[in-house]
Ligand SMILES: Cc1cc2nc3c(=O)[nH]c(=O)nc-3n(C[C@H](O)[C@H](O)[C@H](O)COP(=O)(O)OP(=O)(O)OC[C@H]3O[C@@H](n4cnc5c(N)ncnc54)[C@H](O)[C@@H]3O)c2cc1C
């Protein structure tokens with residue numbers, strides 16, 4: 466037994482030494498990263514693709530900071546990327562694997578590489594901004610207003626997100642834009658405090674008015690399909706309010722051309738926010754209905770609205786008409802349960818769009 470433990474310890478030390486030796490002693494020399502068969506980055510190999518992209522102001526999203534836990538940094542490799550790593554497998558479908566899709570943070574550049582990056586990603590930029598206002602929405606959710614300075618305007622689709630750079634670090638976190646696209650010089654974010662979370666704690670406890678910060682974006686394929694005429698069901702929970710608010714404010718500007726029902730789930734009344742704004746919207750546009758529901762209303766809430774899990778409310782309220790699409794945003798279990806309910810109501814999964822966080 467002792468011999469096995471000693472052997473395992475020796476193997477662990479050898480593995481660590483090999484990693485250190487590779488980092489400091491192995492050089493891969495000059496490598497060429499060819500992007501979309503036209504742009505060439507010449508780099509000293511050894512680091513991962515995501516880092517080289519960041520150094521060259523190509524902003525591939527990276528919600529987990531390169532830890533292979535978000536799956537957001539997908540790109541296509543045409544040649545030179547080596548084999549897919551076990552850390553990537555969970556994020557990349559069989560079909561995508563055959564196309565050469567990889568996680569940029571996991572692909573180490575050891576030789577020349579050819580990659581394809583979508584034009585939308587290539588158009589993402591870095592924005593310098595100043596904090597204009599911070600409001601408390603609930604005990605653990607803040608509403609942050611960021612005035613863009615350089616460039617001074619952003620173009621995004623309602624529902625997309627930006628990445629917030631944590632000052633003095635190389636870490637980024639994704640936050641959905643909560644404001645309307647036509648307000649292109651002030652980006653509003655809604656940020657929930659995650660206990661001990663690096664970025665949300667920074668935003669809640671350190672960030673102050675007039676602080677200078679950096680954002681990158683816009684990113685994401687969760688956005689309003691404007692060419693559709695389908696009715697819309699939105700389902701949100703917690704900070705999942707953010708992208709849906711952007712979609713609703715955009716539809717308001719367009720005079721709410723489609724029938725929209727928004728279900729928002731919260732525990733008790735103290736977890737509801739933007740209630741007045743959303744009920745005002747439903748008064749203004751009969752086409753829009755706001756249905757908040759409380760799963761654990763308190764006696765002092767004197768709540769007369771819907772109760773139960775938001776999925777139960779959706780189940781008893783939505784009537785499938787074969788002409789509906791859905792936008793869902795909130796915690797993963799809520800999204801998974803909502804997809805099951807909506808599919809049962811006859812909404813095809815190709816018309817169900819979501820962001821889970
Ligand atoms: C596309 C996208 C859009 C997003 N939009 C928003 C938004 O509008 N508002 C918002 O508040 N957040 C949003 N997020 C989540 C956000 O990016 C961060 O993950 C979150 O703020 C936590 O980051 P952190 O640095 O504070 O915590 P970290 O330091 O990254 O994490 C600390 C610990 O908390 C855990 N943790 C991380 N996230 C959560 C979570 N959401 N709930 C519970 N535990 C968690 C981690 O596993 C870790 O153990 C979005 C995420 C994605 C991918």
Ligand code: FES
Nearest residue numbers: 527531533536570
């Ligand atoms: S940056 Fe999150 S998986 Fe690559």
